[in-house]
Amino acid sequence: MSDLHATVAPTPSGFHITGTETITYTFTFQDSIFSSSAPQLAKIYTPFSRCFLIADATIIHLYGAQISSYFSTHGIALTVHETRIGEKAKTMETMLGICEAMTRFGVLRKEPVLVVGGGLVTDVAGFACAAYRRTTPYIRIPTTLIGLIDASVSIKVGVNHGAHKNRLGAYHAPLHTFLDFTFLRSLPEAQVRNGFAELIKISTCADLRVFELLEQHCEDLIKHKFGRAEGAREELRQAADEVNRRGIERMLQLETPNLHEIMLDRVIAFGHTWSPTLELAPKVPLRHGHAISVDMAFSTTLALVKGMMGVEEHQRILRLFSRAGLSMDHPLLTEELLKKGTEAILKTRDGKLRAAMPVPLGGCTFLNDVTEKEMGEALRKHKEVCMAFPRNGEGIDAYVDASDTGEGMAQMVGTVGEKAGGLMDKIGKMGGQLLGARQTVEHLPN
Ligand SMILES: NC(=O)c1ccc[n+]([C@@H]2O[C@H](COP(=O)([O-])OP(=O)(O)OC[C@H]3O[C@@H](n4cnc5c(N)ncnc54)[C@H](O)[C@@H]3O)[C@@H](O)[C@H]2O)c1
Ligand SMILES: [Zn+2]
Structure with a gap:
């Protein structure tokens, strides 16, 4: 931090200070x-x-x-x-x-x-x-x-x-x-998949080009560690570099004007509305990436049920989660859990739901008004839709294991x-x- 500026203004009963600090980091x-x-x-x-x-x-x-x-x-x-x-x-x-x-x-x-x-x-x-x-x-x-x-x-x-x-x-x-993305060479595939979920998040809500690249190279990006694994194709590495560079830049653009999270309508909170409740609900916790993927997939179905999104786009987004081996549904995703999750998030988001939705794809709409009836309807629809996907929408290596705990x-x-x-x-x-x-x-x- 540098460039400290402050003014000290006398008030009838004391002083009022206004200051700014420049934050710089590279x-x-x-x-x-x-x-x-x-x-x-x-x-x-x-x-x-x-x-x-x-x-x-x-x-x-x-x-x-x-x-x-x-x-x-x-x-x-x-x-x-x-x-x-x-x-x-x-x-x-x-x-x-x-x-x-x-x-x-x-x-x-x-x-x-x-x-x-x-x-x-x-x-x-x-x-x-x-x-x-x-x-x-x-x-x-x-x-x-x-x-x-x-x-x-x-x-x-x-x-x-x-x-x-x-x-x-x-x-x-x-x-x-x-x-330094070469560190990914030694990272277990399950951990790479876990991080992939955050890239789906930023792309669906903020960068269509990144979403398209993820669609184009989904399985290869995970398997070949974003082009850093031995023998990975140069084209894959270039695609990975574009995904990472754009994804990080988008995150920085969205978050740096709001470093202290004073503004609560946050695009990058897509998938982080009900997932904090779901993540810790199973006896062995879900990996963060899988918990947010269930939340994102459900939110996408909620957008469909509310008429904010068409069937084709809904399928397109869900297909990416499925191909990445990320969870789209979970037995503990119930009406009761959604209610509990909603109550919890309302407390941290100043009484409003502020659920980021990928509407239009590559952009974001915040959803505040949703009835309990709509939530129930979306949940039933979501479970039905997930049944048509491989593994019934269940994720691969979805739970925290020894590679997370150090055992x-x-x-x-x-x-x-x-x-x-x-x-x-x-x-x-x-x-x-x-x-x-x-x-x-x-x-x-x-
Ligand atoms: N500050 C933030 O804004 C922010 C955002 C997202 C997550 N987080 C926090 O990050 C944590 C999760 O981070 P994570 O997923 O990186 O988990 P982690 O740091 O626990 O790493 C996961 C596992 O991978 C191992 N590992 C790390 N690098 C490796 C490599 N190159 N090769 C092989 N193994 C490697 C670690 O030892 C660990 O066992 C959570 O505590 C979460 O709250 C913070
Ligand atoms: Zn997250």
Whole structure:
């Protein structure tokens, strides 16, 4: 942030202050950000001769050696703080653990912390940076599709608290976000599909060209990790780049005039009206992408029932969810759940439904007036329509599993102790072999 301006006006009983702050932050598309040919991070950290990195266990396991080698090559000492994986670890405890590690490291006031990982770690570490000394700069490198095209596009950071997702948080823009889609190579297909849902969201409501590209390349984009998988066609990669660039730009155009979400009619809230209630309703929670897909598909049928959309367009949108393997319906999507979801969302949207609808396709209409009767009718119609689709509209890998909670990590890298030892070893060796830069690994108590 820079350019602070404020006026102090006396009032009969005190003063009134009006101020503005300019927020500036930058996005750079850069594949292979940790390859020796990418100079950006070295330029940022060379003046400090050191870098404090926060990442989760998966990222450190998969990319620790490469990251370490990058900094060693540039003579920059690297200290790594590893966080736990999974929504259950998105807590104040994790956030405070990061703050304590920052103190041990002795982060200087203007020294940017480096955060690498999915939406979860960028949210928690971003919140730690927002709170640490009231504000500490950070550099963000998202590594999941959700992170790349959604979480890292916003400046919202935070942790879960009580039974509530993201209840404690802040608005804290990073100095710089590097968007490196080669991280998708190692991302499980189920996680890519999860992020694909957010791209359907932005395209159906805001960008017809992106919707057409998703239609054209749907299965290939998911299977070949947005053209980054080994042997992917150049044409696919180009299509993926256009989808990502346009999708992110559209999100920024829509959201940056409203960074603090004061305006509640939000196009990018398509699919986020009833889904918060549905996502956590099953015993094992639905993946976010699947929960919003059910919401988006149902909203589309509601638009049909209300005469806002024709049959052909309705089928066209639903077909994309189906081809992507995303959920379109769920047994727990009932009239009762819709009622509960409506009540909950009215509280956060100032008493109005404000449901974004993809009407016309590639544009958005907000729906406020819908009767209980219409909701029931739309629900019956929706369930009937979904029966005609493969899997009766059920999604593929729709539920949260070990790749979200980190349980798979234990198998991948052994016990926590072994993991810490093995990694220290690996990073230590890299440092020794290369420029001998100091490398440290910190671990959270589990
Ligand atoms: N700030 C925002 O505006 C915003 C927007 C959307 C989502 N979010 C938040 O983001 C979180 C979800 O983010 P997510 O879907 O990225 O989940 P995540 O960060 O939990 O990552 C999912 C899994 O993928 C692993 N992973 C990350 N990168 C990988 C890679 N390149 N290869 C292999 N595995 C990798 C992670 O270790 C984890 O196990 C939620 O907490 C949500 O609230 C925030
Ligand atoms: Zn979302």
